[in-house]
Amino acid sequence: MSTDLLLPPLPEKVTKKALTADHPTWCPGCGDFAVLAIFYRVLEKLQIPHEKIITIAGIGCSSRFPYFVNGHGVHYIHGRALPFATAVSLARPDCHVFVFGGDGDGFSIGGNHLNHAARKNLKLTYIVMDNFVYGLTKMQTSPTSPIGYKSKTDPTGSIDQPINPMKQVLAAGASFVGRTNATQVKHMEEIFERAIRHEGFSIVQALSECVMFYAGAFDDSTPRKGGVFDVIQEKKHDGTPEDEARHDVTDEIAAYRLADLDHPGKFGVFYQKERPTKNALEQRWIDSTKEKMVGVTDKETLQKRFDMMK
Amino acid sequence: MSTDLLLPPLPEKVTKKALTADHPTWCPGCGDFAVLAIFYRVLEKLQIPHEKIITIAGIGCSSRFPYFVNGHGVHYIHGRALPFATAVSLARPDCHVFVFGGDGDGFSIGGNHLNHAARKNLKLTYIVMDNFVYGLTKMQTSPTSPIGYKSKTDPTGSIDQPINPMKQVLAAGASFVGRTNATQVKHMEEIFERAIRHEGFSIVQALSECVMFYAGAFDDSTPRKGGVFDVIQEKKHDGTPEDEARHDVTDEIAAYRLADLDHPGKFGVFYQKERPTKNALEQRWIDSTKEKMVGVTDKETLQKRFDMMK
Amino acid sequence: MSTSTLPPSTNDSSPNSDHPADLQDAVIRLAGNSQDGIQSIGGFLARLAGRTAQDVMTYMTIPSTISGGPSIFQVHIGSGEILSAGDEADFLMAFYQHSYEGHIKVLRKGGICLYDSDHVQPNLEDKDHHYVGVPITAATVEAIGGTAKDKGKNLFVLGMLCQIFGLDVVKLKGIIERQFGKKKEEVLRVANLAFDSGYAYQIGDLKKAYHLKPGHAGDEHRLTTDGNQMMVCGLLAAGVRYGAGYPITPWSSIMESLRAELPRYGGLFVQAEDELAAISMALGFAYSGHVAVTGSAGPGLSLKMEALSYAVMAELPVIVINVQRGGPSTGLPTNVEQSDLMQAIYGSHGDAPRVVLAPKNVEDCFYIAVEAVRIAKKYSCPVIILSDQSLSSRIEAFTEPSLAEWMTEPTLDQVSRDENWKPYPLTGETGHAPPGTKMLGGKYPVVTGLEHDEWGHPTASPKLHVEMTNRRRAKLVRLMDEIPTPDVHGDTSGDVLVVSWGSSCGPVKEAVDRLRSQGQKVSCLDLRHIHPLPHGLDNIFGRFKKVAVAELNDRGLYGYGQLASLLRGALSVSNIRSITKTDGLSFMVRELIAGIERVRTEA
Amino acid sequence: MSTSTLPPSTNDSSPNSDHPADLQDAVIRLAGNSQDGIQSIGGFLARLAGRTAQDVMTYMTIPSTISGGPSIFQVHIGSGEILSAGDEADFLMAFYQHSYEGHIKVLRKGGICLYDSDHVQPNLEDKDHHYVGVPITAATVEAIGGTAKDKGKNLFVLGMLCQIFGLDVVKLKGIIERQFGKKKEEVLRVANLAFDSGYAYQIGDLKKAYHLKPGHAGDEHRLTTDGNQMMVCGLLAAGVRYGAGYPITPWSSIMESLRAELPRYGGLFVQAEDELAAISMALGFAYSGHVAVTGSAGPGLSLKMEALSYAVMAELPVIVINVQRGGPSTGLPTNVEQSDLMQAIYGSHGDAPRVVLAPKNVEDCFYIAVEAVRIAKKYSCPVIILSDQSLSSRIEAFTEPSLAEWMTEPTLDQVSRDENWKPYPLTGETGHAPPGTKMLGGKYPVVTGLEHDEWGHPTASPKLHVEMTNRRRAKLVRLMDEIPTPDVHGDTSGDVLVVSWGSSCGPVKEAVDRLRSQGQKVSCLDLRHIHPLPHGLDNIFGRFKKVAVAELNDRGLYGYGQLASLLRGALSVSNIRSITKTDGLSFMVRELIAGIERVRTEA
Numbered sequence A, B: 001m002s003t004d005l006l007l008p009p010l011p012e013k014v015t016k017k018a019l020t021a022d023h024p025t026w027c028p029g030c031g032d033f034a035v036l037a038i039f040y041r042v043l044e045k046l047q048i049p050h051e052k053i054i055t056i057a058g059i060g061c062s063s064r065f066p067y068f069v070n071g072h073g074v075h076y077i078h079g080r081a082l083p084f085a086t087a088v089s090l091a092r093p094d095c096h097v098f099v100f101g102g103d104g105d106g107f108s109i110g111g112n113h114l115n116h117a118a119r120k121n122l123k124l125t126y127i128v129m130d131n132f133v134y135g136l137t138k139m140q141t142s143p144t145s146p147i148g149y150k151s152k153t154d155p156t157g158s159i160d161q162p163i164n165p166m167k168q169v170l171a172a173g174a175s176f177v178g179r180t181n182a183t184q185v186k187h188m189e190e191i192f193e194r195a196i197r198h199e200g201f202s203i204v205q206a207l208s209e210c211v212m213f214y215a216g217a218f219d220d221s222t223p224r225k226g227g228v229f230d231v232i233q234e235k236k237h238d239g240t241p242e243d244e245a246r247h248d249v250t251d252e253i254a255a256y257r258l259a260d261l262d263h264p265g266k267f268g269v270f271y272q273k274e275r276p277t278k279n280a281l282e283q284r285w286i287d288s289t290k291e292k293m294v295g296v297t298d299k300e301t302l303q304k305r306f307d308m309m310k
Numbered sequence C, D: 001m002s003t004s005t006l007p008p009s010t011n012d013s014s015p016n017s018d019h020p021a022d023l024q025d026a027v028i029r030l031a032g033n034s035q036d037g038i039q040s041i042g043g044f045l046a047r048l049a050g051r052t053a054q055d056v057m058t059y060m061t062i063p064s065t066i067s068g069g070p071s072i073f074q075v076h077i078g079s080g081e082i083l084s085a086g087d088e089a090d091f092l093m094a095f096y097q098h099s100y101e102g103h104i105k106v107l108r109k110g111g112i113c114l115y116d117s118d119h120v121q122p123n124l125e126d127k128d129h130h131y132v133g134v135p136i137t138a139a140t141v142e143a144i145g146g147t148a149k150d151k152g153k154n155l156f157v158l159g160m161l162c163q164i165f166g167l168d169v170v171k172l173k174g175i176i177e178r179q180f181g182k183k184k185e186e187v188l189r190v191a192n193l194a195f196d197s198g199y200a201y202q203i204g205d206l207k208k209a210y211h212l213k214p215g216h217a218g219d220e221h222r223l224t225t226d227g228n229q230m231m232v233c234g235l236l237a238a239g240v241r242y243g244a245g246y247p248i249t250p251w252s253s254i255m256e257s258l259r260a261e262l263p264r265y266g267g268l269f270v271q272a273e274d275e276l277a278a279i280s281m282a283l284g285f286a287y288s289g290h291v292a293v294t295g296s297a298g299p300g301l302s303l304k305m306e307a308l309s310y311a312v313m314a315e316l317p318v319i320v321i322n323v324q325r326g327g328p329s330t331g332l333p334t335n336v337e338q339s340d341l342m343q344a345i346y347g348s349h350g351d352a353p354r355v356v357l358a359p360k361n362v363e364d365c366f367y368i369a370v371e372a373v374r375i376a377k378k379y380s381c382p383v384i385i386l387s388d389q390s391l392s393s394r395i396e397a398f399t400e401p402s403l404a405e406w407m408t409e410p411t412l413d414q415v416s417r418d419e420n421w422k423p424y425p426l427t428g429e430t431g432h433a434p435p436g437t438k439m440l441g442g443k444y445p446v447v448t449g450l451e452h453d454e455w456g457h458p459t460a461s462p463k464l465h466v467e468m469t470n471r472r473r474a475k476l477v478r479l480m481d482e483i484p485t486p487d488v489h490g491d492t493s494g495d496v497l498v499v500s501w502g503s504s505c506g507p508v509k510e511a512v513d514r515l516r517s518q519g520q521k522v523s524c525l526d527l528r529h530i531h532p533l534p535h536g537l538d539n540i541f542g543r544f545k546k547v548a549v550a551e552l553n554d555r556g557l558y559g560y561g562q563l564a565s566l567l568r569g570a571l572s573v574s575n576i577r578s579i580t581k582t583d584g585l586s587f588m589v590r591e592l593i594a595g596i597e598r599v600r601t602e603a
């Protein structure tokens, strides 16, 4: 289904230049710059018509994303970008909905909407720039801050077990679950592209360093900093014995097992399996209703309702 | 740790009679009656001092529970019983906190608090009377309503994939996860007791039929109705070959696999593994701070703060 | 056979109850358990009244347990204008002893109490009322066969009422058939059996005394329904095709109807995970280019306050329906109260001006919804509709709105915007470019909750915050200039002007009419536009010695209800007083009369 | 060497700026980038002022990006009472060209602009100001070695200021040492190097003109800090040991301090997942028997509205701090506004009366917190404290509160309750039995959000809803009877009484003092109790021709700010007018003077 992204003959090419808006207000060195650059690149590649690109975000450093993409955008309120985006996705099947945000926005205040948007399998792509800290409000513990992390709200080190976002979204029923590190731009590009091409709710956790308040958080998965960027080997279905050991992205239990690995864990596509989107299911209901009413105007329908009240 | 429930010599015995309050306003035949009866029985058995019993609930038929238990109780607002209970648990380590509620209250509006209370491993027991429907508001789709269920908000049958509560709480980090069916009172008693004895966040999904709006929902796991009540066989660590196949309750992946089974699924303890509670961790911080300040009064501490501002 | 303690007198001493053989109007109270289906007989009676061009207003109570329990349904039916559900009943049907004991006090002096003699032992010392006992339970069992002990009693009673009040039996049976025809044939057969035997039951000459006068000309197109259903129709007529909500009494039936209906109109309604998500979805729909609806009752409205503040800042067209119930907190979920007015206006953080409207009766729920959508579209802003539990559930009959006049087809504006386009011009109306719109200047807009400039670009410029705050206010000022000054019912000067809103308007008009018929200089005025208020109120108020604002909320710390406080703060008149009540019930006409008298005479 | 364009005149023509050699007060604005550490020099100056028994008030702006950017820190320092951060600067320190260009307009006529001649090219045509150029960047590099290019400039400047204003160099170096002593020794060494060379730098005879008069007697115990820190101290002194919150500017520093401090007091503060959870936890602590605190800024306060309604219904003692910022929605997160007042009073559904207080300056944050806790405990109810962004971050110096007088040890009431115990007596104060309390009658209580009887048992009785609504109102009426009528500053009758609240009180007093010194009949009054209002206001207001309510919010649809609307609705006086402003900045004294003049002269 998602192949139709590429079909319509495009009048104007969508270029990085056309997509570039305000210069980001992020700190120099912030991981989010790379996420933005790769997002431009993927849009360039997919050539989604310019006016059909919608970026939606909550509040946070990362959530300022829509200002930096020259497309239709929404800077909504803290934690509620997903329900807003849900409606846009349902009402505007002609458009492409991208949601951006941080770990606090998505997993703390917004955690419930994440579960429900995932289970309902809304057609949209959600990229979480996870920096393990509250950046915009200047260094409080976030739901992904590791135990021991010293923040303004945990001056002696964080004591609560962090959430595991991969597990949460798998359990909630996300139909595409990916993970990357913003320093690994080639990998990030691949994962973003696959997420966007997925027909359903796709979420990517992009580890994105907050150089201001949590420098070095992702060194252990950044080769340049001496870490290991451990990429998931996906099944090639080539019948070789090595393939046995490779990961089957349609196997939820296997994905959960990958998510269970200690930090820094694995990167790549944990899970991908298509199932009907809410968009399709609602449309099916509308279509089957309308089928029985061919040629009936809205006015006639409402008049009939009135007649029932007589 | 939880054995101290039984230790103090009790002046007055806590009996079912003493625990009985108002006659429940539930419909005759509602599954919640059995949950209440078994809760009385377990309290009788554990002999928790009467004044230390606290039941807390949100809003819903099931959430009227505190009125029917003669103990300290709170009928709070829809979906937020857990954060309220979190505070009671932290502030009053001398008391025992029980949270009751429905699927709408806990998994729809309250879903985020569930994730965070579970990951923080609060010392409390949460029993969800899951009837796959909104009872109190008279038959709307709930987050556990199966696809096809006809409700007032899905007149042609529910179309959204329901959540899987067991998966959600496992992923969130609940340290005790149990499941039972309110018609199987012996089993329910066992699970409740183990949940209450658990030192940490314990949650039980008790399938509890809404005879008014979803009669027959759980027939398939109710032997009396021709269903199969499929109980988890737990490892006995007896070295027998049969034990291999049995479930290890400390194995999160195995628990997740059980949670992945089709409805009606398995019943029993899916997962149990102790880890430090938030209660203990916060207390540790207080203790280690206080250790360095023996003999210092609060007034002196505040005076010192003033002096820093001079 | 019936046991009649006293023959009904055709003329008795109670005030205003001079009932000739052809009654102008009658208040019938059915008291039983909700399981007995008294709501459905009430509904049948109301619908019949609508069909026969009579006026009607109903009132019911909802038992506190799901499984049912004591409950009443009251029908005020008549050929004149019916403005309240009636302070007193003319006729009480008591199914049980508790029904009898709980409700005999509302039966007017000289009124008739029909009771099920299988269950009720009336106080035979009582000489103020006429008693007619019928073994309803036994007679019903006899009629339909011994199987379903409690089933059918309601239809038996309906048959009796049809006989007593001389109702149109053909029309009534038609309504029953339409209702039960959907179910199994057997069900309809049993219903007819019960009805017919009730109709045929011999209860003496009661029917002479209680024959209801038929309505006016019967060829009008009249609807009989409740406020929630008319609200839904208003939204549909105005072109609302998208919405989201979360269930809560007494809002749920609006969302249920929208969820079921919208697919027929090519739209959809989402049941959200909570109210925060619901309003966020509604705003998402609005952003997408479709005026959208959400709603709730008090607790849920509180949860919408943050997003409402965004709606004001981003200027998105969204309708928020709040069906008020008793507060604070969970309060009295199935009772009426008008205590969310201040919250509707001021409940969000910051200076967040928004439009607040209130329908004055069931019919007006349609027109207020249409007006709300008109305003939301024209000014691109949130509009809150304050309905209430009484309006939501009471049934009234009224002339069908003309769809030729009111039907609006929704459109999606996707016209490309040129370089000079600004969504938030400092002078002029807001004009968003929904997603999918091409921006010919190449620069695409971001909608934000931060303060912003005319293009929607965030700014912390002090000057722009001043200008944009002015701009958001100015929209409501322009609306104020456009809404009509409300009419005064009665003379335009006098002793007391009673101002009211929402479901209180009906009883207020009835009270004022009654006082006027006694020669008092009293008038009344309904406020449908609460925020902004219409122009001209100072002038109108100034022509009365006192203004009494009647509303169902608390008189507050300083002695004024919520609308009264608002009016006092807004207007420069000093004669505003309050008539308030917080018992969870609609105003009785006699309570209003007492309140008006107090205001008239106090210093 | 410094390049001085003009010798400073000791006497110039600008209004009210007659500076002799010993200055009474001075307004110093430091303009640069936040990365340059101008906040810390500002802080040092403020602390020094506190130490030397001078008065001080600061003001700063926060750059819109996390990484920093243009920013100012203004210090108003003096030996008299300092009530505002100053409309105009006497002295501008410009680090960059953008700092110079952006701020030269606030330098008073005749004021001195010190600039970094390595970065700034001043307009030499400007004859209104005196210019002194110093190659600050180069001089600092020279002083501390070429390593850290931009580091140390702030301390170099501090040294210069110390020289120019004749500040107490020993005390100042002590403060620096305390600050940097915590870090590596090397850091302190470098800081001292920079400071000393700034202090030694030759800048001509500026210092003669700008020598600040020392403060009054120096033996007072004086604190120098901001409002958020004093709020924390007030809570700690009043015995608050439990709380929960979620970060948001400008509330976060309160929760951060509480989280860090409470373990020392045996308590704890929870960082919740959102504001809904935060207030629910605070209510859980309150239910547990401990008065508790939560707080936020506008968007978060909106999210607390549902639970606040529960707090009113269940009558739980909880303190809710709202540090107001610019709204609506995300608005202007780092600016000041006083636009959440109506929400604080009316933001929840239902009639939900609750107490609202507002501190009038930094010192008062302590006392208002103590008062809030007193009220919450006595009346078992929620109390909202409306602070604001200005109070939260500005630094003032004042006398240390006496802990002997104000310290309260928390207690947990676990005394067994006898059979006659009622938590909600119809007459008398609320008295909960926290969990762990034995109920000797055998019946345990359930705390609920449903309407309930005296025992807390749910009821839908109309009579009880009336009585309990009255009861919840009566608590606030009793409080009203107990709070003192506020003092009038100035004569108790006259032309205009200026009423204000929160951070606006300081500038209002300064404006009134200035007008009074010019012979005008103007007085002012600070409101700290916003809801309920104190008694006696009608009387006071009645003795003035006009009452002008000065507040930082919009003038609304009818021309009145939020407090003004409230007062108009509550009181029966007709002379209330508004002075409002919505530019996200505190009142300038001259703006108030103009506003007062307008109110005085208009019809």
Ligand SMILES: Cc1ncc(C[n+]2csc(CCOP(=O)(O)OP(=O)(O)O)c2C)c(N)n1
Residues within 6 Å of the ligand: A059, A060, A061, A062, A063, A077, A078, A101, A102, A103, A104, A105, A106, A129, A131, A133, A134, A135, A136, A137, A142, D246, D247, D248, D249, D275, D299, D300, D303, D330
């Ligand atoms: C309702 C509400 N609560 C709190 C805030 C304050 N706030 C803004 S962003 C943020 C958290 C930011 O953290 P994250 O989402 O991880 O984004 P980051 O800045 O780290 O990219 C908070 C608490 C707010 N704007 N609104």
Ligand SMILES: Cc1ncc(C[n+]2csc(CCOP(=O)(O)OP(=O)(O)O)c2C)c(N)n1
Residues within 6 Å of the ligand: B059, B060, B061, B062, B063, B077, B078, B101, B102, B103, B104, B105, B106, B129, B131, B133, B134, B135, B136, B137, B142, B210, C246, C247, C248, C249, C275, C299, C300, C303, C330
């Ligand atoms: C904020 C808020 N939203 C909605 C409601 C209405 N409401 C009350 S209970 C309920 C759902 C009940 O379902 P569940 O939790 O499954 O409990 P059950 O009645 O099925 O036991 C809802 C939506 C409310 N009281 N408060």
Ligand code: SF4
Residues within 6 Å of the ligand: A025, A026, A027, A029, A030, A031, A032, A061, A062, A131, A135, A136, A209, A210, A211, A212, A213, D066, D067
């Ligand atoms: S504070 Fe952290 S997350 Fe925010 S812009 Fe700076 S580096 Fe990025």
Ligand code: SF4
Residues within 6 Å of the ligand: B025, B026, B027, B029, B030, B031, B032, B061, B062, B131, B135, B136, B209, B210, B211, B212, B213, C066, C067
């Ligand atoms: S409606 Fe359902 S859940 Fe509620 S009391 Fe009745 S049977 Fe139980």
Ligand SMILES: [Mg+2]
Residues within 6 Å of the ligand: A060, A102, A103, A104, A129, A130, A131, A132, A133, A134, A135, A142
């Ligand atoms: Mg973050």
Ligand SMILES: [Mg+2]
Residues within 6 Å of the ligand: B060, B102, B103, B104, B129, B130, B131, B132, B133, B134, B135, B142
């Ligand atoms: Mg349920």
